[in-house]
Amino acid sequence: MTGALLAAVELHKSFGSTRALAGVSFSIAAGEVVAVMGPSGSGKSTLLHCLSGILAPDEGTVTYDGHELGRLPDAQRSLLRRTDFGFVFQFGQLVPELTCLENVALPLRLAGAKRKIAELAAVEWLERLGVADTARKRPPDTSGGQSQRVAVARALVTGPKVLFADEPTGALDSLSGERVLKAMTDVARASGTAIVLVTHESRVAAYADREVVVRDGRIRVSEWQ
Amino acid sequence: MNADMAIGIRLAVGRGMGSRLAVVRFVLVVLDIGLCVAVLLFAAAAIDTIGSSSDREAARAPVLDKRAGVTPLSLVNISSAYRGSSISGRQVRGGPLSPVPPGVPAIPGPGEVFVSPELARLLDSDPALRARFGGTRAGLIEPSGLVDAGELYFYEGVDRLPDDRDITTAYAFGDERRGGTTPAEMILVSGVAVVLLAPLLVFIACVGRLGGVERDQRLATLRLLGATAPQVRRIAAAESLAGAVAGLAVGVAMFFAVHRRVDGLQVGNFRFSAADFVPPWWRFALVLLIVLVLVVGAVLLGMRSTVVEPLSVTRDSGAPMRRLRWRLLPAASGVAFLLPIALDLVHENKDVTMLVSCAIASALVAIPVLLPWLVERAVAPLTGGLPSWQLAVRRLQVDSGTPSRVVGGIAVVLAAAVGGQTIITSVAGLHAGTPDLSELQAHRLSGYTDGLYLLSAFTLLAAGASLLVLVVQQLGERRRAVAALSAIGVPWQVIGRSLLWQNLIPIGFGVLVANLAGAGLAVATLHVLGAPAVFDWRFAGAVSIGAVLTVCFATVLGIPVLRASARLDALRSE
Amino acid sequence: MLGIDTECIVGVMSVKHALLGLLESQSRHGYELKHSYDEYFTQDKPLNYGQVYSTLARLLRGGLVEESGVEAGAGPDRKRYAITEAGVTDLANWLTKPEEPAVYLQNTMYVKVVLALLSGREATAVLDAQRTTHLRAMRELTQRKNEGDLTDALICDHALFHLDADLRWLELTASRLDELAERVRAS
Ligand SMILES: Nc1ncnc2c1ncn2[C@@H]1O[C@H](COP(=O)(O)OP(=O)(O)O)[C@@H](O)[C@H]1O
Ligand SMILES: [Mg+2]
Numbered sequence: 001m002t003g004a005l006l007a008a009v010e011l012h013k014s015f016g017s018t019r020a021l022a023g024v025s026f027s028i029a030a031g032e033v034v035a036v037m038g039p040s041g042s043g044k045s046t047l048l049h050c051l052s053g054i055l056a057p058d059e060g061t062v063t064y065d066g067h068e069l070g071r072l073p074d075a076q077r078s079l080l081r082r083t084d085f086g087f088v089f090q091f092g093q094l095v096p097e098l099t100c101l102e103n104v105a106l107p108l109r110l111a112g113a114k115r116k117i118a119e120l121a122a123v124e125w126l127e128r129l130g131v132a133d134t135a136r137k138r139p140p141d142t143s144g145g146q147s148q149r150v151a152v153a154r155a156l157v158t159g160p161k162v163l164f165a166d167e168p169t170g171a172l173d174s175l176s177g178e179r180v181l182k183a184m185t186d187v188a189r190a191s192g193t194a195i196v197l198v199t200h201e202s203r204v205a206a207y208a209d210r211e212v213v214v215r216d217g218r219i220r221v222s223e224w225q
Numbered sequence: 226m227n228a229d230m231a232i233g234i235r236l237a238v239g240r241g242m243g244s245r246l247a248v249v250r251f252v253l254v255v256l257d258i259g260l261c262v263a264v265l266l267f268a269a270a271a272i273d274t275i276g277s278s279s280d281r282e283a284a285r286a287p288v289l290d291k292r293a294g295v296t297p298l299s300l301v302n303i304s305s306a307y308r309g310s311s312i313s314g315r316q317v318r319g320g321p322l323s324p325v326p327p328g329v330p331a332i333p334g335p336g337e338v339f340v341s342p343e344l345a346r347l348l349d350s351d352p353a354l355r356a357r358f359g360g361t362r363a364g365l366i367e368p369s370g371l372v373d374a375g376e377l378y379f380y381e382g383v384d385r386l387p388d389d390r391d392i393t394t395a396y397a398f399g400d401e402r403r404g405g406t407t408p409a410e411m412i413l414v415s416g417v418a419v420v421l422l423a424p425l426l427v428f429i430a431c432v433g434r435l436g437g438v439e440r441d442q443r444l445a446t447l448r449l450l451g452a453t454a455p456q457v458r459r460i461a462a463a464e465s466l467a468g469a470v471a472g473l474a475v476g477v478a479m480f481f482a483v484h485r486r487v488d489g490l491q492v493g494n495f496r497f498s499a500a501d502f503v504p505p506w507w508r509f510a511l512v513l514l515i516v517l518v519l520v521v522g523a524v525l526l527g528m529r530s531t532v533v534e535p536l537s538v539t540r541d542s543g544a545p546m547r548r549l550r551w552r553l554l555p556a557a558s559g560v561a562f563l564l565p566i567a568l569d570l571v572h573e574n575k576d577v578t579m580l581v582s583c584a585i586a587s588a589l590v591a592i593p594v595l596l597p598w599l600v601e602r603a604v605a606p607l608t609g610g611l612p613s614w615q616l617a618v619r620r621l622q623v624d625s626g627t628p629s630r631v632v633g634g635i636a637v638v639l640a641a642a643v644g645g646q647t648i649i650t651s652v653a654g655l656h657a658g659t660p661d662l663s664e665l666q667a668h669r670l671s672g673y674t675d676g677l678y679l680l681s682a683f684t685l686l687a688a689g690a691s692l693l694v695l696v697v698q699q700l701g702e703r704r705r706a707v708a709a710l711s712a713i714g715v716p717w718q719v720i721g722r723s724l725l726w727q728n729l730i731p732i733g734f735g736v737l738v739a740n741l742a743g744a745g746l747a748v749a750t751l752h753v754l755g756a757p758a759v760f761d762w763r764f765a766g767a768v769s770i771g772a773v774l775t776v777c778f779a780t781v782l783g784i785p786v787l788r789a790s791a792r793l794d795a796l797r798s799e
Numbered sequence: 800m801l802g803i804d805t806e807c808i809v810g811v812m813s814v815k816h817a818l819l820g821l822l823e824s825q826s827r828h829g830y831e832l833k834h835s836y837d838e839y840f841t842q843d844k845p846l847n848y849g850q851v852y853s854t855l856a857r858l859l860r861g862g863l864v865e866e867s868g869v870e871a872g873a874g875p876d877r878k879r880y881a882i883t884e885a886g887v888t889d890l891a892n893w894l895t896k897p898e899e900p901a902v903y904l905q906n907t908m909y910v911k912v913v914l915a916l917l918s919g920r921e922a923t924a925v926l927d928a929q930r931t932t933h934l935r936a937m938r939e940l941t942q943r944k945n946e947g948d949l950t951d952a953l954i955c956d957h958a959l960f961h962l963d964a965d966l967r968w969l970e971l972t973a974s975r976l977d978e979l980a981e982r983v984r985a986s
Contacts (some may be wrong), residue, residue: 039974054449075453082451095443097239107450109228138239154450182945202930202966203959206937213927215973 233463262476328370643743
């Protein structure tokens with residue numbers, strides 16, 4: 001598909017005898033929000049990991065912005081993760097030793113930004129996601145919903161082109177989940193960030209522009225709006 | 226680069242500011258590294274003390290060769306028992322041109338006596354003893370004239386030397402041939418010191434590597450956020466460095482705190498003096514450097530295969546089986562060191578001692594390196610049994626690294642004890658068979674033995690402390706799992722027993738390997754030295770049981786932490 | 800615009816209780832009642848005045864509300880209505896009385912799936928088509944919810960959860976069909 005920011009063609013991936021992906025093709029345009037649905041164990045997370053280049057598929061290619069991820073050296077893929085990609089998982093992605101503010105500032109500091117500047121930007125993002133009051137707390141001392149919004153802030157602080165979210169509200173109650181989703185999609189849409197939103201819940205998928213369904217390692221429905 | 230260091234240090238500080246249990250663990254680790262560092266510093270100083278006391282002993286040995294223009298000093302060595310220790314000294318008679326022994330300003334005139342400070346103290350407190358020394362006290366012997374500060378020694382000026390004694394005529398003092406530490410002895414001493422210090426290094430490496438699971442998680446997160454592999458290594462190095470530096474600071478503080486208190490402490494025939502216990506600055510720096518390199522190196526080596534992949538944030542894909550190849554290296558080099566001896570290629574006593582020392586050092590390194598591999602293979606086929614046994618076996622199958630590293634250190638102490646004892650007894654036996662061994666050297670050898678026992682005691686203390694730290698750390702890492710077990714109604718006693726099995730299974734292998742290594746080395750050494758192979762099974766048995774008991778004891782000490790973990794609120798934290 | 804009917808949230812039977820509920824906190828004029836009702840309970844099609852006044856007349860007759868004063872000026876709009884003791888009791892009884900659970904055993908979707916199975920067609924096609932449509936509706940509801948106020952959110956959530964339930968059933972059925980097909984193939 002032309003105009004795709006990130007595209008995967010015919011991905012295959014097995015873990016031992018378990019076939020996680022059996023020929024999945026997928027593409028997402030800049031600024032688009034796509035839900036990846038399917039029952040658990042269907043291969044959603046594996047697809048997300050392949051798309052973001054943290055897992056190499058056995059077969060098939062993933063192309064981001066004209067670059068084939070499989071051909072990039074590790075340092076370049078690290079650079080992509082630092083500048084163009086953001087990640088939010090179900091839980092446990094924040095560094096418990098650091099305060100929420102420091103967690104959000106971390107990607108900028110890894111990219112070489114001065115501490116002061118990185119933390120100023122971090123404060124702004126915490127405010128945008130409505131969790132400015134967690135700045136001085138450490139992640140274990142915040143609620144699940146707050147942690148996830150801090151994680152979203154950290155994923156977006158570098159202004160990524162693609163946000164990979166794997167069951168971001170899976171561990172939250174409905175209301176906290178709604179807040180996280182709304183904050184995440186609002187902010188991403190405002191800044192033109194595309195989102196790959198992995199979920200098995202249709203109420204979560206309803207936040208996306210369109211959905212694809214993975215079953216047994218294959219994409220069943222791929223429908224353009 | 227600097228930013229990476231800053232992040233690493235921030236992570237280390239953050240680790241010390243976490244939950245109460247995390248603080249306890251961090252403090253324990255720092256204290257333990259500190260203890261090991263302090264022992265290493267004492268050892269670095271002790272090498273000097275052993276050297277310097279024998280040097281001072283050599284300095285007052287008489288030179289018998291005639292020299293022109295010198296009136297010889299006639300002297301008789303006197304030695305008598307006093308309440309378990311011995312008072313020794315010399316009766317001397319000389320003229321104005323006679324040589325003056327070290328530590329005294331002049332030759333005592335008839336009726337005059339110079340005494341060591343310690344003897345002076347005894348004389349002042351015991352009138353009966355004073356009656357035996359009739360002379361007037363002309364002054365004190367300075368430290369340069371004494372083997373150690375606690376020595377009971379005197380120089381007594383007399384008119385007439387007793388006829389029934391061997392009279393020595395000294396033309397000078399300081400006999401290089403009879404005195405100074407021989408190279409072979411230095412090698413022997415340093416070899417045995419290595420044997421006893423190696424476990425300390427293993428503990429430092431183990432303890433420095435603690436918290437691996439949490440660190441892996443942390444670093445995987447950094448990778449996910451786009452840190453490159455070298456960047457992650459720098460961050461991890463800086464983080465471990467921060468802990469190591471804290472440990473070093475504590476160690477140096479402990480060293481100086483204890484240093485002031487050891488002055489005058491008596492162990493066997495050996496008496497400490499604070500002045501002796503200051504290692505030269507370069508050796509001091511070397512110890513600190515070795516510890517730093519060891520901690521950082523162990524962390525980086527541990528990361529080599531496991532972490533650095535971002536995926537472990539979301540999924541624990543399990544570590545691959547350990548590979549044997551490079552783990553065989555130390556064991557192979559140990560055999561290689563013994564080969565020339567077995568093939569009868571070397572005959573010089575000195576060379577043999579050195580090779581045997583190297584072989585023992587290699588064998589000791591081989592134990593902690595081989596043990597994780599061995600335990601992993603050994604537990605792989607195990608199944609079933611009681612719930613506690615099953616929990617332990619399955620746990621070891623998933624991760625045998627931490628527990629086998631824990632007991633690897635203990636096994637090293639064990640093998641070191643067996644090997645060290647072999648070396649000392651065999652060398653002592655060798656010297657006993659040598660007719661021209663001077664009284665001086667015999668005395669020195671027994672001094673080494675005392676020193677080595679002392680060092681072993683410290684090493685065992687450090688072993689116990691390290692083991693406790695490791696058990697507590699292990700519990701901390703498994704907090705959630707333990708809480709989950711107790712949530713489904715598993716009594717903590719069962720969890721405790723499974724913990725015990727988890728440590729006992731590896732120590733079982735450790736004991737086996739250590740005894741085999743110790744016995745092998747004993748046989749090799751004794752064969753080489755031509756002495757009959759006498760392996761002290763009772764000693765080995767006692768030390769083995771001691772090692773097992775140490776493991777049990779440390780596990781039991783960890784029970785309060787286990788019970789705290791079993792409280793269900795551990796399930797709640799993220 | 801939407802494929803589903805969200806206009807009539809409050810059934811005919813409960814307009815009476817809705818008005819009682821609005822009157823409980825304070826007395827109101829008839830036109831105030833209509834506006835409050837529209838704000839909370841309708842989306843696109845407002846309640847007409849006729850229905851408001853006929854319902855109020857019924858409530859007056861039943862002694863559940865009373866006129867609490869007439870302000871200066873003329874016309875029916877000037878009257879204020881207040882709830883009576885009997886009205887409060889009636890409202891309280893209604894609020895705490897559980898509703899009969901609506902069980903849609905003979906839903907069309909169910910019939911389609913069964914027929915697809917019986918005729919040997921691929922049932923997952925039915926399910927996937929339905930999911931696409933359902934999700935389109937849910938997307939619109941979500942958007943409306945996020946742009947609107949609290950009332951919009953409450954209404955849309957209500958609809959979203961019901962649609963979500965449909966899809967969960969579809970998903971579960973899809974899994975069961977897979978299992979069934981596997982068993983057929985195995986035997
Ligand atoms: N690292 C792994 N090792 C072994 N099996 C794996 C691994 N990752 C995924 N799988 C298997 O691949 C399949 C797809 O997993 P996953 O992508 O996580 O599914 P989902 O995210 O849809 O629940 C599952 O059967 C899972 O067990
Ligand atoms: Mg998943």
